Amino acid sequence: MNRKLAFVVVLAAMLLVLVGVASAQTPTTITMWYHGAGNAVERDILIGIINDFNASQTDWAISLEEFPQISYNESVTAAAVAGNLPDIIDVDGPVMPNWAWAGYMAPLSLPDGALDAFLPGAIGKWNDQVYSVGLWDAAVAMFARRSVLEANSIRIPTLEEPWSLEEFDAALVTLQGTGEFEYALDLGTAWTGEWYPYAFSPLLQGFGGDLIDRSTYQTAEGVLNGEAAVAWGEWWQSLFERGLAPGTSQDGADRETGFIDGKYALQWNGNWAALAALEKFGDDLLFLPAPNFGAGSKIGAASWQFGVSAKSEHQDGANAFIAFAIQDKYLAAFSNGIGLIPATASAAEMTENYKVGGPLEVFFGLSQAQAILRPPTPGYPVMALVFEKAAADIANGADVQTTLDAATDEINADIEANGGYGFSS
Amino acid sequence: MQRLCLIKQEFVAMSSIRTDSAAALGKGGRLNTEHAETLAGWLMATPAIVLILVFLIIPFIMAFVFSFTNQRLFSPNTPEFVGTRNFTDLMTLRTFSLEPELDANGQPVVDEEGNYVYPRLREYTRKNPKYPELNGLQEWFSWTIGTTRTFMLSSDVVFMKALFNTIFFVIVIVPGQGGMALILALLINQKLRGINIFRTIYFMPVVVSMVVVSILWRFIYDGQNGLLNTLLGIVSFGGFKPVDWLGTTSTAMPALMVMSAWQGVGFHMVIWLAGLQNIPESLYEAASLDGANRLQQFRFVTWPGLRNTMVFVLVIITMQAFGLFTQVNVMTRGGPLDSTQSIMLQAVQRGYEKLDISGGSTISIVFFVMVLAISLVQRYLTREKDA
Amino acid sequence: MIAQRVKTPMERWVTVGHYTLLVALAFVFIFPIVFMLMSSLKPSEQLLRDTSSLNAFLPIGDISLNNYYAAFERAPIWQFIFNSIFVTTSTVVLGLVINSMAAFSFAFLRWKGKNAVLSVIIASFIIPFEAIAIPLLLIVNTLPWIGPEGLKISWLNSLHVQIIPFIVSSFQIFLFYQFFKDLPFELIEAARIDGASSWQIYYRVIVPVSGPVFATAAILRFLDMWNQYLWPLMVTQSEVYRPVMVGLQYFFQLNVVWGEVMAYLSIITIPVLILYLSLQRAFITSIATTGIKG
Known part of the structure; x- marks a missing residue:
């Protein structure tokens, strides 16, 4: 009898221990949001990383929630207002300072030196602290065809010697004059939203203007409506007046296929579109650097990045995942999957397209040589919308000075209404 | 039930009381039933009142409070009360006149094209201590009489444009869409074979979501190979020159109007139709006996008989038209050159995209007051005629 | 009934003209919908090419259901449809009771x-x-809810957050009120004399004679709720609660596949169209009945 009882007690005790061990081993759930809903390629790669991470340790388990990119910022804004953010946030690089300033994001704590090899555009810094890191960067180039340029005796520019404004403008006029193309240049005006500040504000910066005075981040006066900016505006407007580029009502489908179909001679586009064009034109295709408009050749930098929520109760787990995800093999996987620039040179070597001698290697160089970050300030989301409207209005024939003055006013008023966005002036 | 009604009618005839249910209850237990009625009245209305209070009135009061603060959607700064500043920032209007610049001889300076050169307006409207009242204002429009150029300055030019565009939209859509709907109703109010099929088809766009409609109509209005340009090209045997309907300032708003009317006209057609079918046949017979022609019949029989229907259609279209948003948001985002800006688009862009919830709320409050005032006026006008 | 007269030639021409006009107008009202349905069957390149000719309205060329298969691959469409139907139906039913x-x-x-x-x-x-x-x-973020997992503060990420705030509609109350006021008053008085309570009068007398206005209210609310977009976008951080209109966003990636977009637009429009066509008689009569009461 006693023996039996003892047996039962021992058994029960063992069970208890087992249960205890099991519960201690149940990993803590880390929630993560991503902007790729509807994009199977991105989802598969990300889920691969998550599965690897979950299998690699027993403390944490990542649970992924996906959002459609087109309304991602609105979704996060609403969730943030309601205090309902996940542990790991996916954020578009230039928007990060706004979320950090508002107290929704915490600085990353990654192992020392983890980001040493990263492209500057893939690192999200604000207030001298790193808040986010991207597995890739994006770059914009002038897509062109060697045969077309040579047939019209247009010099092929190089990174060292890009086109000057005059040279570029003359090339456009020449190409338009051939009559072979509907338009000489496709700027992508159909892509409303972030494309405008991302792709077009570097042109303004090439002229010597900017969205904001970067010495103080307190005013746009003189930089967005100064002489250099007006010169940009006049030239920008003339592109449409002279019929060199399709206007703001460009058909979205033409944007996607127009260059490949031969409707446009040149196309200002991102590296994510490079593979499709390469498939069509092969060796004939060129990715040219931005022209030097007087104050240098500039292209936009920074893409989607990962950060940690300030409200997260498991910041260590969130950081652990990010540290895990920025391994070269994953950078390479994303690059192979969606055509973006891997954030490190060593990862680039592991990719088909960006390794030395690869067909898109040139983008790596463009990114290193010409990339300029959109102003890293919490005021950026408003600036981006104001600039988008100004660029569209000028393209549609609005008075340049008046439009830029109004844009300057709106940016300044927003900075004032937000108490200077935390910059000590 | 029928029997009961008959008895009741006698009772009504006898006592000739018809105005109030409680008064019709008779003498016995009057207090009790009145109590029961009050209780039931409250109980039946309570669920609706509670829900509308929590999910509509209180949020609206919060929006009202926001409009007097500098509340942001998110910000580490503590919001402060700013009085009516949001409203003055939105709606301040002022005129300001300038004389041409003078050269050393006191003569007006003239540029190459022979126009007078005026000082830059911005020098007066930006932190100029001599003109504190102009600070922050922008040019909305201007006109020149003699050498004097007068500017209409506004504290928020985009909002002013949105306001006037929306009013323009309402002024065209209300009679336009309402009239179209009436014409359609007259066309299908006929005893013709298969008329129901046409009625069904005309109503179909109403059940299609405005978002879906807007996406489809972008293909129709496309400037290069849009369906509308294609169809007009075929009809004119290629003589028609393609128009960029949504990309041209003069055609963008009319294009939106046509599309909105296309989507909504079936709904109002059906309401008119009901009104038409409610007019007794005998009136038409009497009119034709009197020798009235078709037009006269419409003028003296149909139209007067549709008065109530007209009021209803008017009120509904007006409210829908003022709320113009989805089409603009999907198709033009207010462009080109603000030619399709609307009040609600501005409210949403500011409140959500520019994270300025106090600014967005202010616009919503202005919108509410404006539409309420217009509804009250409409109600007053229709009531006066009833008396 | 008046006996049918033989039509004069003049009247015949009027009838022909009348029909011509009716058919022309029918084309105006239906062509975008036809375009949508036809385009959903075509590969994107053909779809875009066809807009420059009448082929846009014809099921010719490379016709298949591939866009539909691809659309179902891209997004959990059945989930979206289920959510929309659940939210829409609940709101409509609860709303009819409470508002009326x-x-x-x-x-x-x-x-x-x-x-x-x-x-x-x-x-x-x-x-x-x-x-x-x-x-x-x-x-809604501060409201409590008792669900399967017990008490929870915040309604975010649920189906009820898409339902409860929309049960009451002031327009619907107004619609019912207008209709009820025009009912013959004798109905009420008679029931009162019979000793019926207010509750009994409501569901024994008023509800049975108010079919048309209930149908109108239900249909208008159905359309409103089916088309909900901004609110669900704000309150559904989890995919399993998203309705059809938020699902549309899944199709607007950087490179839009227009064939799939057209397929998705068709998928979310066809159920409503079928509902409309099968109920169209009641549908239109009911709206019309409400019209006169204005």
Whole structure:
């Protein structure tokens, strides 16, 4: 009898221990949001990383929630207002300072030196602290065809010697004059939203203007409506007046296929579109650097990045995942999957397209040589919308000075209404 | 039930009381039933009142409070009360006149094209201590009489444009869409074979979501190979020159109007139709006996008989038209050159995209007051005629 | 009945003209829908090419259901449709009961303050939803809910957060109120004399004779709820709660596949069209009936 009882007690005790061990081993759930809903390629790669991470340790388990990119910022804004953010946030690089300033994001704590090899555009810094890191960067180039340029005796520019404004403008006029193309240049005006500040504000910066005075981040006066900016505006407007580029009502489908179909001679586009064009034109295709408009050749930098929520109760787990995800093999996987620039040179070597001698290697160089970050300030989301409207209005024939003055006013008023966005002036 | 009604009618005839249910209850237990009625009245209305209070009135009061603060959607700064500043920032209007610049001889300076050169307006409207009242204002429009150029300055030019565009939209859509709907109703109010099929088809766009409609109509209005340009090209045997309907300032708003009317006209057609079918046949017979022609019949029989229907259609279209948003948001985002800006688009862009919830709320409050005032006026006008 | 007269040649021409006009107008109203359905069957390149000719309206060329297969691959469409149907139906049913009851109370029962309350409700019809979305978000985020996992604060990420705030519609109350006021008063009085309570009058007398207005209210609410976009976008952080209109966003990636977009537009429009076509007689008559009461 006693023996039996003892047996039962021992058994029960063992069970208890087992249960205890099991519960201690149940990993803590880390929630993560991503902007790729509807994009199977991105989802598969990300889920691969998550599965690897979950299998690699027993403390944490990542649970992924996906959002459609087109309304991602609105979704996060609403969730943030309601205090309902996940542990790991996916954020578009230039928007990060706004979320950090508002107290929704915490600085990353990654192992020392983890980001040493990263492209500057893939690192999200604000207030001298790193808040986010991207597995890739994006770059914009002038897509062109060697045969077309040579047939019209247009010099092929190089990174060292890009086109000057005059040279570029003359090339456009020449190409338009051939009559072979509907338009000489496709700027992508159909892509409303972030494309405008991302792709077009570097042109303004090439002229010597900017969205904001970067010495103080307190005013746009003189930089967005100064002489250099007006010169940009006049030239920008003339592109449409002279019929060199399709206007703001460009058909979205033409944007996607127009260059490949031969409707446009040149196309200002991102590296994510490079593979499709390469498939069509092969060796004939060129990715040219931005022209030097007087104050240098500039292209936009920074893409989607990962950060940690300030409200997260498991910041260590969130950081652990990010540290895990920025391994070269994953950078390479994303690059192979969606055509973006891997954030490190060593990862680039592991990719088909960006390794030395690869067909898109040139983008790596463009990114290193010409990339300029959109102003890293919490005021950026408003600036981006104001600039988008100004660029569209000028393209549609609005008075340049008046439009830029109004844009300057709106940016300044927003900075004032937000108490200077935390910059000590 | 029928029997009961008959008895009741006698009772009504006898006592000739018809105005109030409680008064019709008779003498016995009057207090009790009145109590029961009050209780039931409250109980039946309570669920609706509670829900509308929590999910509509209180949020609206919060929006009202926001409009007097500098509340942001998110910000580490503590919001402060700013009085009516949001409203003055939105709606301040002022005129300001300038004389041409003078050269050393006191003569007006003239540029190459022979126009007078005026000082830059911005020098007066930006932190100029001599003109504190102009600070922050922008040019909305201007006109020149003699050498004097007068500017209409506004504290928020985009909002002013949105306001006037929306009013323009309402002024065209209300009679336009309402009239179209009436014409359609007259066309299908006929005893013709298969008329129901046409009625069904005309109503179909109403059940299609405005978002879906807007996406489809972008293909129709496309400037290069849009369906509308294609169809007009075929009809004119290629003589028609393609128009960029949504990309041209003069055609963008009319294009939106046509599309909105296309989507909504079936709904109002059906309401008119009901009104038409409610007019007794005998009136038409009497009119034709009197020798009235078709037009006269419409003028003296149909139209007067549709008065109530007209009021209803008017009120509904007006409210829908003022709320113009989805089409603009999907198709033009207010462009080109603000030619399709609307009040609600501005409210949403500011409140959500520019994270300025106090600014967005202010616009919503202005919108509410404006539409309420217009509804009250409409109600007053229709009531006066009833008396 | 008047016997059919033989038509004169003139009248015949009028009839022909009339039909021509009717057919032309029918084309105007139907062509975008035909374009959508036909395009959903075509590969994107052909779809875009076809817009420059009448082929846009014809099922010719490379016709297949591939866009539909691809659309179902891209997004959990069945989930979206289920959510939309659940949210829409619940809102409509609950709304009909609560709104009609309130309107009955306003129209027939005597109680203090009723006119003031009614005025506020009617005026609140003007409040645009966009104006209250953020405050409403803050409110629902603080409300408690008892679900399978016990008590939980915040309604975010659920189906009920898409239902409960929309049960009451001031427009619907107004619609019911207008209709009830025009009912013959004798109906009520007779029932009262019979000793019926207010509740009995509501569901034995009023509801049975109010079919048309119930149908109208249901249909208009159905369309509103099916087309909900801004609110679900704000409150559904989890895919399993998203409705069809938010699902549309899944198709607007950087490179839009227009064939799939057309397929998705068709998928979310066809159920409503079928519902409409099968109910169209009741549908139109009911709206029409409400019209005269205005």
